[in-house]
Structure formats: C-alpha cells, structure tokens
Amino acid sequence: MVTAGIPLPEREMQGNWVRLRTLILLRWMAIVGQLAAIIVADRWYGLQLPLGLCYLAVGASIIANLFAITLFPENKRLNEAEAFFTLLFDLAQLAFLIFVTGGLTNPFALLVLAPVTISASALRLQSTVLLGMAAILLITVAAFWNIPLRFADGRELVIPRIFEFGFWLSIVIGILFLGLYSRRVATEMRSMSQALLATQMALAREQKLTDLGGVVAAAAHELGTPLATIKLVSAELMQELADRPDLQEDARLIRDQADRCRDILRDMGRAGKDDLHLRQAPLSAALREAAEPHMSRGKRVEFSFAPTEGAPERQPTILRRPEIIHGLRNLVQNAVDFARTTVWIEGEWTDRTVTVRIIDDGEGFPPNVIGRIGDPFVRFRRSDRESARRPGYDGMGLGLFIAKTLLERSGAELTFANATAPFLPPEDRPERCGAVVEAVWAMEDLAAPEGAALGENRRIE
Structure with missing residues (x-):
C-alpha cells in the first residue's frame, strides 16, 4: 500500500484528479463576475477605471478558456504541472485586476x-505551498504599488492605512488557514476513501474464497458417485484381466487415478459443502473459525464462552457472515502479532447482547494513538525493543480499520483499551496486561433467526 516511500494519500494527489472542464467552468463564472463588477463600478458608481487594462485582463481569461476548449477534449484531466500552471494563471490574472483597480482598497x-x-x-503539498507563497507575494505587491480608484x-x-494593513493580514491568514483546512479535509477524505476501498476488496476476497470453497466442496460431493463407480468397474476389470497383465496394469492405473481424484477433491473441499445450514453456527464455532489461521503461529490462543448472570445457558447461534468472520480474524491477527505468549478470546451473551472480547499479554496500544485506533493510515514511532521484536513491520492501521468498519457495519460497537496502565513495571502487571478489544452486538443483529426455513441445498448441475 506504499509506493516508493510515499504514503498512499499523498501518492493519490499526484494523479490526474482535476478535470479541465471544471476549471474552465469556474473561470467562466469568474469572467462573468469580473465583467459585472467592472460595468457596475463604471456605469453605476462612476468610478474612473483604466477600462483598457481591465478588459485586457478579462480578455486574457476568455482567450485562455477558448484556447483550452478548442485544443483539449471535454474529459481532459490535468496532471500536476498542468493544474498548477492553470491555477497560477488565474491567480496572476486576478492579481493584475486588483493592481489596476485600487489594490487592497478593492x-x-x-x-x-x-x-x-x-x-x-486537489494538488500536492509542494504545489499548494508555491501557489500560496505566490498569492501572498502578489497581494503584498498590490498593497504597495497599484493604480488607485478615483471617483467621478x-x-x-x-x-486608513491601519484598515489596509488589517485587510492584507486577513487575506494572508485566510490563505494559510483555508489552505491548511482544505488540504487536511481533502487528505482525510482520500485516506478514508482508499481505506474503504481496501475494506471492500478484503470483504470481496473473503466472499470469493468462501464461495470457491463451497463450489469445490460441492464438486467433491457430486463427483463422489461417478468416481466410486469408476473405481468399482476398474476393480472388476482387474479381476477379469488376470491373464492379461498388460491390460490389468491399465485397469489398475484407472483405479489409482480415481483414488487420486477423490483425495484431491477431499483436500480442496475441507471447508465443507456450501450447506445452507452451515451459514449459521454457534458463537464458539464462529470464533474458532475466525482464529483458526493464527492458531499455529507460536502463540497460545485460549477460548472461553459463558453466559452472564441470568442469561440462558445455551450459547447463541449466529450468522456466519463473511464481514464478521473477516473482521474478527483481523482483530485476532493483531492480538497474535503483538502478544508475548498468549491471546484470550472470550464470548459472553445475555438475552439481548453478544460480547466478544480479545485480550493479549503484549505491551498494549501506544498511549499516543489509542484515541485514534481504527482510523486508517495511523502511524506511530516504535521503540527500539518493538523494532527488534518485529523487524520489517510497518503497519499503517488498515487492518484495524478494516476490522472496525466491517464489524460496525454488522451492528457491533467496538471499544479499544489497555488492560493495565502502561507505566506499571513488568512485575506488577497481571497476566492479561496487553490490548483489549471488545465488540458488542445486539442479539437481533447477530443471532440467526430461530426456526427460519433455510430451504434445500441447490444441486450442482
């Protein structure tokens, strides 16, 4: 998700984000406004304007627009340099109009x-800084050197000079503040958009893997009968061809290859047929399925399932939706990544809610980012000990963001916390001292409907 050391949001800004047609439309609006202001000031208020210079500036914008419309298609998208120079031209044209119409008195x-x-x-930070500096420079020049406005x-x-200075200062502050504000908002929107795309891709991949497993398992089930028939017939042929060793060897080869096909299909279909009844499972089975890929990574994973006081003893049966399995799997992966030795996965339920809690015995979430857990592209400076323990790790927060987004879309409320205070010495920390992630669902959002008719499994044609 990173290219040549450039974070993804910054790299996206280097693409062709701005349509030429959009800037042309904005420029036409500016031209209409400028002409209206010039005509009103000249005809209505009787101000003595250098009309030749004013119409020269407006004419330059008109020519530029006509030039762009003639030479480029409507769907033309500007690259970084083209968009920068287009905006620089608009800035220079506006600054010239301000120069010939009174400077900051305008x-x-x-x-x-x-x-x-x-x-x-829309552009990179470097382009924005250069354009902002040019705007401040041009407005400063216009404040000292300009053609003054004159009445009839x-x-x-x-x-008063103090008012003129205040106007100049307000424009400079506006350039800095609005530039920073617009860039921050645009960057966060692009980061969120890219992270959501990653979430959708992860969910689509999970769904495709689930569907593929179901298709393969169904194929293994449906092909079982013809393979058994081939094996039976080949065994009979072997008996009848006892006096023909060459043909008997061919029959044996057919039997062996049928056995091999059976074994391959059995291995590929371990996930089980896409049985409609397997689309729901007890809470414990779903949590074990989510944790299964990380059970053999050198960390102990312990499970516990229990109702809260007054809740029914029987654990709820939940829907095995891909977003829930994938979201929980990402949380388990994060816990296993940072745990020292053990990860605890707890499932609790009442008659109204289902709670899943994942705890590890690692260092916990860094205090400086715990309030931003779940945001995409969250980075933090790692300690030397952490760098040595996980060399090459350069997380961007997408895993937790994907998990949080998927689980919240399923109705969960997530809480991220640390089991103990980070400043406690190691000897005073309890066994469960690391990060704690808690997901709480309303029972109606997670539980499979009781007594619902699932229908018959579809036959593979």
Whole structure:
C-alpha cells in the first residue's frame, strides 16, 4: 500500500484528479463576475477605471478558456504541472485586476483565496505551498504599488492605512488557514476513501474464497458417485484381466487415478459443502473459525464462552457472515502479532447482547494513538525493543480499520483499551496486561433467526 516511500494519500494527489472542464467552468463564472463588477463600478458608481487594462485582463481569461476548449477534449484531466500552471494563471490574472483597480482598497482582493483553496484540495503539498507563497507575494505587491480608484470628480479613494494593513493580514491568514483546512479535509477524505476501498476488496476476497470453497466442496460431493463407480468397474476389470497383465496394469492405473481424484477433491473441499445450514453456527464455532489461521503461529490462543448472570445457558447461534468472520480474524491477527505468549478470546451473551472480547499479554496500544485506533493510515514511532521484536513491520492501521468498519457495519460497537496502565513495571502487571478489544452486538443483529426455513441445498448441475 506504499509506493516508493510515499504514503498512499499523498501518492493519490499526484494523479490526474482535476478535470479541465471544471476549471474552465469556474473561470467562466469568474469572467462573468469580473465583467459585472467592472460595468457596475463604471456605469453605476462612476468610478474612473483604466477600462483598457481591465478588459485586457478579462480578455486574457476568455482567450485562455477558448484556447483550452478548442485544443483539449471535454474529459481532459490535468496532471500536476498542468493544474498548477492553470491555477497560477488565474491567480496572476486576478492579481493584475486588483493592481489596476485600487489594490487592497478593492474588496474583491479577497478572491485570491480561491486558487489556493482549489490547489490545497486537489494538488500536492509542494504545489499548494508555491501557489500560496505566490498569492501572498502578489497581494503584498498590490498593497504597495497599484493604480488607485478615483471617483467621478477625480477624488482618490483612500482608506486608513491601519484598515489596509488589517485587510492584507486577513487575506494572508485566510490563505494559510483555508489552505491548511482544505488540504487536511481533502487528505482525510482520500485516506478514508482508499481505506474503504481496501475494506471492500478484503470483504470481496473473503466472499470469493468462501464461495470457491463451497463450489469445490460441492464438486467433491457430486463427483463422489461417478468416481466410486469408476473405481468399482476398474476393480472388476482387474479381476477379469488376470491373464492379461498388460491390460490389468491399465485397469489398475484407472483405479489409482480415481483414488487420486477423490483425495484431491477431499483436500480442496475441507471447508465443507456450501450447506445452507452451515451459514449459521454457534458463537464458539464462529470464533474458532475466525482464529483458526493464527492458531499455529507460536502463540497460545485460549477460548472461553459463558453466559452472564441470568442469561440462558445455551450459547447463541449466529450468522456466519463473511464481514464478521473477516473482521474478527483481523482483530485476532493483531492480538497474535503483538502478544508475548498468549491471546484470550472470550464470548459472553445475555438475552439481548453478544460480547466478544480479545485480550493479549503484549505491551498494549501506544498511549499516543489509542484515541485514534481504527482510523486508517495511523502511524506511530516504535521503540527500539518493538523494532527488534518485529523487524520489517510497518503497519499503517488498515487492518484495524478494516476490522472496525466491517464489524460496525454488522451492528457491533467496538471499544479499544489497555488492560493495565502502561507505566506499571513488568512485575506488577497481571497476566492479561496487553490490548483489549471488545465488540458488542445486539442479539437481533447477530443471532440467526430461530426456526427460519433455510430451504434445500441447490444441486450442482
């Protein structure tokens, strides 16, 4: 999920995110607004404007738009450099208009925020910084050198210098704040979008594996009868061809290959046929299935299942939905990864809720990120001891994000915590001293409907 050391959200921003048509439309809106402002200021308020220079600036934008429309298709997407220079042109055109219409005495100077905000939302940090610096430089130049606005009688429009400085400062702060704000929001949205895509891919993979296992197992079941028939007939042929060793060897080969097909199909179909009754299972069976891939990784995994006080003794039967199995499996994987020796998986239930708790005896969640557990692309600085214990590990938080997203979509409420305070010395820590993840479902969200008719298993044609 990382390319050449560049985090995924930053790498995504290097792609062709901005459509040329979008910037052309925005520029047409700016052109209409600029022409309207020039005409109103000239005809309505009688301001003495250098109309030639004003219409020259607006004409440059019109020519640029017509040029772009003529040479490029409507679905043209700008790369990083093209989008940067397009926004830089718009910024320079607007700065020139501000220069010839009074500098910071022109209230429309505030519009220099627009190109920077667009850049922060769509381009890389380097491009946004350069565009922001250019905007600050241009607005500063326009504050000191400009063609002043004059009324119809020739009087110059003058505002107190303190107001002009305040306006300049507000624009600079706006560039910095809106640029940072837009970039942060856009980055988080892209990170979340990419992480959700990873979640969907993981769930699709889990579903495909489940479906494939069912198909293979069904094939093994359906092919059992013809393979048994082939084996029986080949055995009879071997008896009848006792006086023909060459043909008897061929019959033996047919029998052996039938046995081999049976064994291959049996191994491939260990998950069992896609039996409708296997789409639901007791809570303990589902948790053991989720933990099964991590049972032989050198850590002890202990299970316990018990009702809370006053709850029915019989454990609930839950739906074996792929998102639940995959989400719990990711949580178990994380616990096994960081545990020293043991992981505990507990299942509890009442008449209204089902609780699954996964505990390990590791170091626990880092205190500086425990409030952000479950967010995608969460990184933290690891200690030297942790680096030595897990060399090459460079987690980005996607595993826990996928687990959290899948389980919450199934109706679970997840809680991440540490079993003990991280500052306690090792000798004072209890056995279960690591991370604790608790998932709680309402019974109606997780339990399989009692007495529901599942229907007959479908025959493989």
